[in-house]
Amino acid sequence: AQSVTQPDIHITVSEGASLELRCNYSYGATPYLFWYVQSPGQGLQLLLKYFSGDTLVQGIKGFEAEFKRSQSSFNLRKPSVHWSDAAEYFCAVGTLIQGAQKLVFGQGTRLTINP
Amino acid sequence: GAGVSQSPSNKVTEKGKDVELRCDPISGHTALYWYRQRLGQGLEFLIYFQGNSAPDKSGLPSDRFSAERTGESVSTLTIQRTQQEDSAVYLCASSRTGTQSYFGPGTRLTVL
Numbered sequence: 001a002q003s004v005t006q007p008d009i010h011i012t013v014s015e016g017a018s019l020e021l022r023c024n025y026s027y028g029a030t031p032y033l034f035w036y037v038q039s040p041g042q043g044l045q046l047l048l049k050y051f052s053g054d055t056l057v058q059g060i061k062g063f064e065a066e067f068k069r070s071q072s073s074f075n076l077r078k079p080s081v082h083w084s085d086a087a088e089y090f091c092a093v094g095t096l097i098q099g100a101q102k103l104v105f106g107q108g109t110r111l112t113i114n115p
Numbered sequence: 116g117a118g119v120s121q122s123p124s125n126k127v128t129e130k131g132k133d134v135e136l137r138c139d140p141i142s143g144h145t146a147l148y149w150y151r152q153r154l155g156q157g158l159e160f161l162i163y164f165q166g167n168s169a170p171d172k173s174g175l176p177s178d179r180f181s182a183e184r185t186g187e188s189v190s191t192l193t194i195q196r197t198q199q200e201d202s203a204v205y206l207c208a209s210s211r212t213g214t215q216s217y218f219g220p221g222t223r224l225t226v227l
Binding site: 004034036042043044045046049090092096097098099100101102103104105106107108 | 163
């Protein structure tokens with residue numbers, strides 16, 4: 001069965017610093033991979049997704065992620081964080097079944113930004 | 116267009132009572148999903164509906180949980196005889212065939 005591990009429960013970075021959030025997955029075939037962000041009191045918003053093709057994926061809000069099959073990883077990066085990036089970040093792997101995308105989520109990484 | 120909507124946004128109930136949570140998907144989305152998010156946890160898959168196919172109920176934690184969907188429209192998640200461990204945020208999502216899911220704001224359920 002597929003699973004997702006986000007090793008870092010909580011990360012604190014200074015505003016303007018670079019960011020990398022780690023995600024490792026377990027899946028037998030080529031995975032569909034996602035990063036979602038959840039701000040306090042808000043729903044989940046899709047940052048980016050990988051289905052196939054170029055392994056470096058660009059998303060919204062200046063985020064990018066790189067799919068590395070050899071490492072079973074899909075780490076999220078941003079070169080310079082803003083205070084508004086403080087939120088909970090979830091990595092997910094999807095299984096396409098009869099056209100439906102069933103998601104398995106990691107436990108999440110809470111990002112705090114120091115001014 | 117409008118996103119996924121859920122109602123109520125908050126629900127407080129007493130242990131042993133039944134609750135119904137509603138989800139209105141994005142128009143034209145054939146797939147609808149329910150997830151549960153316990154405090155400080157990731158999301159757990161509960162159930163999904165896809166077109167006319169039989170729903171995938173593999174994530175429902177017990178027979179107290181059930182869900183229905185009317186065509187490609189509204190879905191209702193019902194929890195019977197609620198327990199304190201059912202307290203969580205229940206998130207609904209919808210998608211077109213084979214694409215990413217769009218999530219609603221969730222219903223926060225508190226069982227006293």
